[in-house]
Amino acid sequence: MISVRHLHKYFGTNHVLNDISEEINKGEKIVIVGPSGSGKSTFLRCLNLLEVPTSGQIIIDGVDITDKKTDINKVREQLGMVFQHFNLFPHLTVMQNLTLAPVKLKIMSKEEADEQAIKLLRRVGLEDKAKSYPNQLSGGQKQRIAIVRSLAMRPKIMLFDEPTSALDPEMVGEVLEVMKELANEGMTMAVVTHEMGFAREVGTRILIMDEGRIIEQAPPEEFFENPKQERTKEFLSKVLK
Amino acid sequence: MDILSALSAWFQTAGNNFYQAFLYADRYKLYLEGLQVTLTVTIAAIIFGTIFGIILALMKISSVKIFRFISIVYIDFIRGTPTMVQLLIAYLVIFTSPDASKMMVAIFAFSCNSAAYIAEIIRSGIISVDKGQHEAGRSLGLSKSQTMISIIMPQAARMILPTYASEFIVLVKETAIVGYIGLADLTKVQSVITSRTYEAFFPLIIIALIYLGVTTILSKLFAAMERKLNEHDKR
Numbered sequence: 001m002i003s004v005r006h007l008h009k010y011f012g013t014n015h016v017l018n019d020i021s022e023e024i025n026k027g028e029k030i031v032i033v034g035p036s037g038s039g040k041s042t043f044l045r046c047l048n049l050l051e052v053p054t055s056g057q058i059i060i061d062g063v064d065i066t067d068k069k070t071d072i073n074k075v076r077e078q079l080g081m082v083f084q085h086f087n088l089f090p091h092l093t094v095m096q097n098l099t100l101a102p103v104k105l106k107i108m109s110k111e112e113a114d115e116q117a118i119k120l121l122r123r124v125g126l127e128d129k130a131k132s133y134p135n136q137l138s139g140g141q142k143q144r145i146a147i148v149r150s151l152a153m154r155p156k157i158m159l160f161d162e163p164t165s166a167l168d169p170e171m172v173g174e175v176l177e178v179m180k181e182l183a184n185e186g187m188t189m190a191v192v193t194h195e196m197g198f199a200r201e202v203g204t205r206i207l208i209m210d211e212g213r214i215i216e217q218a219p220p221e222e223f224f225e226n227p228k229q230e231r232t233k234e235f236l237s238k239v240l241k
Numbered sequence: 242m243d244i245l246s247a248l249s250a251w252f253q254t255a256g257n258n259f260y261q262a263f264l265y266a267d268r269y270k271l272y273l274e275g276l277q278v279t280l281t282v283t284i285a286a287i288i289f290g291t292i293f294g295i296i297l298a299l300m301k302i303s304s305v306k307i308f309r310f311i312s313i314v315y316i317d318f319i320r321g322t323p324t325m326v327q328l329l330i331a332y333l334v335i336f337t338s339p340d341a342s343k344m345m346v347a348i349f350a351f352s353c354n355s356a357a358y359i360a361e362i363i364r365s366g367i368i369s370v371d372k373g374q375h376e377a378g379r380s381l382g383l384s385k386s387q388t389m390i391s392i393i394m395p396q397a398a399r400m401i402l403p404t405y406a407s408e409f410i411v412l413v414k415e416t417a418i419v420g421y422i423g424l425a426d427l428t429k430v431q432s433v434i435t436s437r438t439y440e441a442f443f444p445l446i447i448i449a450l451i452y453l454g455v456t457t458i459l460s461k462l463f464a465a466m467e468r469k470l471n472e473h474d475k476r
Binding site for chain 1: 376379380381384387
């Protein structure tokens with residue numbers, strides 16, 4: 001579904017991604033972990049071209065998105081993205097946040113989008129917030145809204161960039177719960193996170209990055225019980241206390 | 242008694258002067274006509290200035306080098322020269338044809354002038370919107386311009402409103418120089434009347450109060466708009 005070939009990314013002279021090649025298949029739940037500054041967020045952001053790779057190819061459903069001729073907006077409709085800082089549109093109501101893109105991009109009519117938005121809000125237990133503005137919501141509520149805002153575009157793949165890192169601890173659970181449900185429904189997901197519990201429970205494959213490379217990858221059981229690389233063991237010993 | 246008679250004499254003179262300045266020969270109509278000129282120039286200039294200012298602001302943040310260059314040079318020129326000089330350039334250098342209406346020249350000059358200031362106001366508003374807003378819009382599949390129009394601009398508008406309002410108010414007052422090219426605006430009316438009555442006190446007080454009235458109404462209007470735009474901040 002996603003095929004990454006020899007991806008390199010430089011910020012100035014800083015080599016952030018160093019020759020990454022990776023395949024993500026339909027239905028997989030990839031969890032990307034690693035120390036901060038290892039390039040995991042940059043890697044995720046390259047997948048929908050929020051960061052433009054310095055070299056290499058990213059092919060999504062047969063379309064090379066690094067090709068200048070590709071209409072990236074069309075590709076992005078298939079890729080939902082959830083951010084650490086939610087990035088809800090503060091000047092719009094929750095309802096409008098959910099309907100803006102589908103209506104503007106003529107994917108559905110206003111009525112269909114409204115109907116879908118209510119369904120999505122009900123699904124995350126926030127239908128009573130439809131007319132609220134983002135600033136009236138808690139962090140956990142904002143992130144749940146941000147997730148369904150992406151889902152409103154009916155994406156095939158969902159990218160999560162540290163979705164719980166900016167949340168108060170007591171709100172992490174409610175967001176992870178929504179993500180788990182999504183995973184159970186068969187969504188293809190790539191998640192950058194520090195939540196090892198989530199990685200173990202939901203992930204089908206864990207990638208660990210360090211200094212711009214994927215240094216090891218394995219299914220969760222093997223990854224946590226039997227890591228091969230020294231660097232992985234060191235990382236796990238720090239985060240699993 | 243002396244004080245009383247002096248006071249009554251003063252009031253009599255003042256009353257007469259006011260009569261001369263405002264009521265005699267329907268002079269109040271001159272003020273109204275002057276006000277109309279002032280408002281026409283101001284409102285036309287703010288409208289064209291805003292349109293042109295948005296274009297300049299977008300040019301200045303554009304990734305195309307030549308656009309940025311043109312915009313920077315233009316803004317620097319306008320901000321670095323007196324408005325008076327710009328008005329005279331418009332009148333004596335650009336519109337030299339005798340058919341050119343003075344009103345049009347004034348509107349042109351002030352539109353060009355306020356565009357530069359408005360461009361800077363808008364640019365600062367746009368760059369103050371969190372980068373994540375742009376990323377969120379783009380990641381949903383919206384194009385650059387759709388994101389700009391539906392997501393960035395509305396948020397920038399709210400941020401720039403107070404400075405935009407003060408630019409509007411400055412413009413009302415700045416137009417007081419159009420008398421130099423022979424337009425009979427509010428300030429010019431004052432000098433016309435004073436030249437007939439040899440008395441400057443009341444005409445000046447009257448036009449000052451009219452300017453004050455206009456600017457007060459404007460700031461109240463913008464304050465109300467600001468409240469409306471900030472509605473979503475209520476918790």
